[in-house]
Amino acid sequence: MQLKGQLLIGQNGVNGKGAAIQAIDPSTGERLEPVYLGGGAAEVEQACALAETACVAYGETPLELRAAFLETIASEIEALGDALIVRAMQESGLPRARLEGERGRTCGQLRLFASVVRAGEWQDLRIDPAQPERQPLPRADLRQRHISLGPVVVFGASNFPLAFSVAGGDTASALAAGCPVIVKAHSAHPGTSELVGLAVQAAVAKCALPEGVFSLLFGSGREVGQALVADSRVQAVGFTGSRSGGTALMATAQARPQPIPVYAEMSSINPVFLLPQALQSRGTELAQGFVASLAMGAGQFCTSPGLVIAQAGAALNTFLDVVAEAAQAAPAQTMLTPGIHGAFNDGVGVLAQHNSVRTLARGQAGAGPYQCQAGVFVAKAADFLADEALQAEVFGSCSLVIECADEAEIRQVAAHLEGQLTATLQMDADDTAQAQALLPILERRAGRVLVNGWPTGVEVCHAMVHGGPFPATADARSTSVGSAAIHRFLRPVCYQNLSQALLPAALRDDNLEGRSRLLDGKRVL
Amino acid sequence: MQLKGQLLIGQNGVNGKGAAIQAIDPSTGERLEPVYLGGGAAEVEQACALAETACVAYGETPLELRAAFLETIASEIEALGDALIVRAMQESGLPRARLEGERGRTCGQLRLFASVVRAGEWQDLRIDPAQPERQPLPRADLRQRHISLGPVVVFGASNFPLAFSVAGGDTASALAAGCPVIVKAHSAHPGTSELVGLAVQAAVAKCALPEGVFSLLFGSGREVGQALVADSRVQAVGFTGSRSGGTALMATAQARPQPIPVYAEMSSINPVFLLPQALQSRGTELAQGFVASLAMGAGQFCTSPGLVIAQAGAALNTFLDVVAEAAQAAPAQTMLTPGIHGAFNDGVGVLAQHNSVRTLARGQAGAGPYQCQAGVFVAKAADFLADEALQAEVFGSCSLVIECADEAEIRQVAAHLEGQLTATLQMDADDTAQAQALLPILERRAGRVLVNGWPTGVEVCHAMVHGGPFPATADARSTSVGSAAIHRFLRPVCYQNLSQALLPAALRDDNLEGRSRLLDGKRVL
CATH class of the missing domain: 3.40.605.10 (Aldehyde Dehydrogenase; Chain A, domain 1)
Structure with a gap:
């Protein structure tokens, strides 16, 4: 054509x-x-x-x-x-x-x-029939x-x-x-x-x-x-x-x-919480899964994992070592446009030069003109909490890992987050109590809460929510x-005392279309 | 107390x-x-x-x-x-x-x-179960x-x-x-x-x-x-x-x-359309109903009929004669606050002094300090269409009757209206064709469409819509x-791969609360 x-x-x-x-x-x-x-x-x-x-x-x-x-x-x-x-x-x-x-x-x-x-x-069809005999006033x-x-x-x-x-x-x-x-x-x-x-x-x-x-x-x-x-x-x-x-x-x-x-x-940075038992028992696997999610499609997804939160310690260090190795090996990928490539480099540059942020790894440099060189950075929770700019989305394969002193600080970071499309918990059964404490915080900040997955990949189905509080979207509803x-793209209209001829077909008594309707508040099929 | x-x-x-x-x-x-x-x-x-x-x-x-x-x-x-x-x-x-x-x-x-x-x-509960075997990717x-x-x-x-x-x-x-x-x-x-x-x-x-x-x-x-x-x-x-x-x-x-x-x-002026056959056959009754609705509670309702639209002619003149008589007899009523009373008098004053508007009737003057003296005014459709200010709500017993040259001009007035809480058709069976032509215009401008009633009186039920496009409300949805x-006051949240223990009770497999849910898009009770 x-x-x-x-x-x-x-x-x-x-x-x-x-x-x-x-x-x-x-x-x-x-x-x-x-x-x-x-x-x-x-x-x-x-x-x-x-x-x-x-x-x-x-x-x-x-x-x-x-x-x-x-x-x-x-x-x-x-x-x-x-x-x-x-x-x-x-x-x-x-x-x-x-x-x-x-x-x-x-x-x-x-x-x-x-x-x-x-x-x-x-259509949310509803019918409240007339009650001509009702006292003190008919309906x-x-x-x-x-x-x-x-x-x-x-x-x-x-x-x-x-x-x-x-x-x-x-x-x-x-x-x-x-x-x-x-x-x-x-x-x-x-x-x-x-x-x-x-x-x-x-x-x-x-x-x-x-x-x-x-x-x-x-x-x-x-x-x-x-x-x-x-x-x-x-x-x-x-x-x-x-x-x-x-x-x-x-x-x-x-x-x-x-x-x-x-x-x-x-705009969403899609926080991923690595809970202690999961980090301990399968840190290597998590690190590989994280880098794979981060690198997919040069990270050009609304749901790319741009923030990882975990408690500092030996298990996190092991995770970071594997992440560093995997990220360094990540091949460069062509980005969508010169503009997106430029913005990515700007965003990565801000992190690289930030006093409180250290560069954990950069991926392979690219040969083409607009290629994404992945970046993983690390900062302490206290520094993250002190600087709103560290919540800025860097569109592309870029993520910031936040080291927290303890469980309380993890919750503090969660409560400090702007609105998100997604929030993820990586957890084992023994992490359930901590997950239960985080869940109500995350529900209020994200449209979708995931367990033991990665946020990239948005299923088109009935239960999906690709939304969330501002700035993830303009309308969390x-x-x-x-x-x-x-x-x-819909709004309700009420029809009072219309004849059958004037009523929309779906609301007529005969219900020839066989629609499910709410009759006096009760569902009738 | x-x-x-x-x-x-x-x-x-x-x-x-x-x-x-x-x-x-x-x-x-x-x-x-x-x-x-x-x-x-x-x-x-x-x-x-x-x-x-x-x-x-x-x-x-x-x-x-x-x-x-x-x-x-x-x-x-x-x-x-x-x-x-x-x-x-x-x-x-x-x-x-x-x-x-x-x-x-x-x-x-x-x-x-x-x-x-x-x-x-x-709660709009929805469950799309996992499909681990799905190709190319599991769900x-x-x-x-x-x-x-x-x-x-x-x-x-x-x-x-x-x-x-x-x-x-x-x-x-x-x-x-x-x-x-x-x-x-x-x-x-x-x-x-x-x-x-x-x-x-x-x-x-x-x-x-x-x-x-x-x-x-x-x-x-x-x-x-x-x-x-x-x-x-x-x-x-x-x-x-x-x-x-x-x-x-x-x-x-x-x-x-x-x-x-x-x-x-x-803000809503709640247009009432008097269709020709209804006006012809029961003009006197409509006039009395209109003044009763207008006078009720000193007109201090969001749904007070502030605008009446009809075709000029003998039937409308008869209607106006009865309205004038009834409105002149309407006793003054105490308004809610000095501020509302002042704003009412200002709004009525603007109409009374408007070059294109004639005063049809004023109600009884009041004895108390903040009493509402009803006002009914008349203007030609061409003048109404030419001046946005004539759509301004005057909160209280005040209404403007618009005389239209023909059916086409009635539709023009309808299409010119700002967003409304209600729109009313007074009609007889022979007016059905005209009503059908008006209905799609009114549905797009009002949250509730009434036939042969008055807009005052808002039923609290399941099918009610007390809303409508701006400026009737901020959010027509x-x-x-x-x-x-x-x-x-609600927003959706999606839960991906949560254990039964972590899931909210209403979404667990056991459905102990016995809630109706959408399973793969089909309603299950």
Whole structure:
């Protein structure tokens, strides 16, 4: 398929007139064709107007059609074949196997949301029938369902060019909720974005949906990204990226005449607690597992283990020796973009030069232009507690090990942590008491608590929470991965005393759709 | 019971040192004893520290105990007897029957949340069991529940001194969710607040809960209110009041290092659409119903019908004639506070002097110092569409009737509306087509859509939505009335690979509590 370098606005391909965007192959530094001219105010206006026009009709699509649409997107992405994988490899430096896996995850996610749409539990249907005889006042017939918020803007993420990008989790869950989506493509992978965008565009046409259900814009963060968030027709935002990027969008969304929710997944250092018995009994294994998790994908995951906490002593020293050896042997890996590589080096440099931090190990130096040289650093708990800057995320294979004097200091470090996506306990049975003491502290600070695993790897399922208190995300009440992500794009509406003809079908007495509903607060199937 | 004029911080009564607060009997203008000296930074610190200390223990209380606590609060409020009603009458100018009804609503609401706590659906329990054999990668055991957000600050509202105040809907739902609550009392009814606060305090002691579960502070909006919202330990805010007050709290909450959710219920003019056949067939009845709804409680309701929309013509003129007659006969009623009375007169004055607005009727002038003289005004749709200021809420018995040229202009007015708590259709069977055309417009702008009723009167039940897009509330995804209000104060946490011993009881395999759970996405009872 020939890339055209065009924005996709509804069913049209549109040539931008703004600044040129061109992907760079980070393994070589070479520029990749074609050039994408960015959109501006005109394209933002067109996309928003189309989305607004499509909003009511798409929000009321029969659930079967909406589910089929999500499945059609998955099929269309698969139909792109190897061209998608090849282009994504060029634009991201990520290996084939990873991108093939990510494509599978992306399509599986779309199909999961198709099943969620069909099941319909997200509608949260409630009926409180009229009580005309009630004293002192009668009760009216009251019914509730959830409806879509309206047009949603999704920002593609650099680190998952498929699964958190044009047709990733934010788009899939917003479309599942019945919201038109306008994607602001990440400038690091425009070709991948165009290919996936064409797949979504084709699915819209095949399912005969209003064209405004989907648009894909290229352009600058300010002229296109911020302008979309500021547009009065947009009703919610999905974002995965940096803390500075996410907080800037939050500020724009709050400064609107009508503030809107921003679901920004931003910054997490994913603390791992090595409890004493586990450290004693399997320190070597833990060290190898840790370095493997840290090195995976050059550490370019929201859930990379950026902080390790343990009690100082012989067992920790043994752990550190093995970590040092493994980390030093870790080969350099190409990072996603020159910008990410630069930020990684800056972050590692701050740690390396910090008075209270010692460098435990650096990985192999790279040969290519933008390669990640892993870094593991060590600091004492007292120093960590004294300097907020040591909690800053360094995106990439970089981690800081905190030596604590005792169990109490471990808890102090836990209580001092900012909001996190994950918190991990490495523990043996004899560590249970200490784990139980830490658990309530960690639950309040993280969206997901793991035992005896590593935080990288986020399962797409019903029980997943990929979220957590600020700054991990903008809104701890939500998840951006898993079926519960659909709730981010819905709001409740109550209907009082509507005739059967006026009521939405799912709330009518006949319940022809056979939905599970809450009748006077009791579930009725 | 002798009022002490003290702040309640945990189990202690504390004398403030700030500016004096004293209730005024709005029917006479007289000051009521005792004087309440406001709290300051020290009291905010004490209350927040206690709430933080209580947070984990209270969040993990057995649901039966938490439900019993809510029921005990209701019993303790009832045990206050007539002293509560008498004091509330003095402080609010509201009549006995209304306050007795409001007490019933308040206690009923607490008992409803007790039943919601026991039923436990709000925990949204999910289990995705491990799949150790899955290819290419095994799946870990993943479980999810919802936990309390943490300490919540509730602002008492002036217009419901019981049901939206110290132990009102925000407090009841936050306590139900497992959050400690710090109430900032409304300065208009400190005595009522102290009485109810003492009832809650007694319930905390009777149920042997940590004292930090509840505190009640008096003081200024800035020194106490804003300081509470800015405190790092506070995790959410409930507020019912003015648009300026609510948006100020939203700004404070967003400016924190860790932004937090604000549930502010602020401003709504509750449009009522009189569709042609209904207007034709029962205009007189509609006019009488409208004036009755408008005059009720001096219009001091969030859901007072402040806007009426209909097609110009003979039927509307007849309606207006009856409205004018009924409104002119409407007796003056004492308003809640001198401030509210002043703001009402200002708002009515703006309409009366507006070039495009004509005064249809004013009610009876009052004899007391702070009495509401109802006002009904009329404007043309074109003028309404041209001036945003005509959408400003005038809190009290004041309404603006919009004359539209045709059906299309009615829809234009609907589409022009800001976010609302309610939207009402007065219709006959022959109006169904027009209603169906309006419904999708109104659903997107209001939390509740009514047919052939009046928006005043908000049922406390499972299907209620007392919410809506900004500026009706700060967060359209929520309701502040009804059992779904509990969701405002919860967030999901995922547990990966935890042992049965570490898992919360509700998520263990044995399910000893017998909870309904989602197993691999399917509901299992």
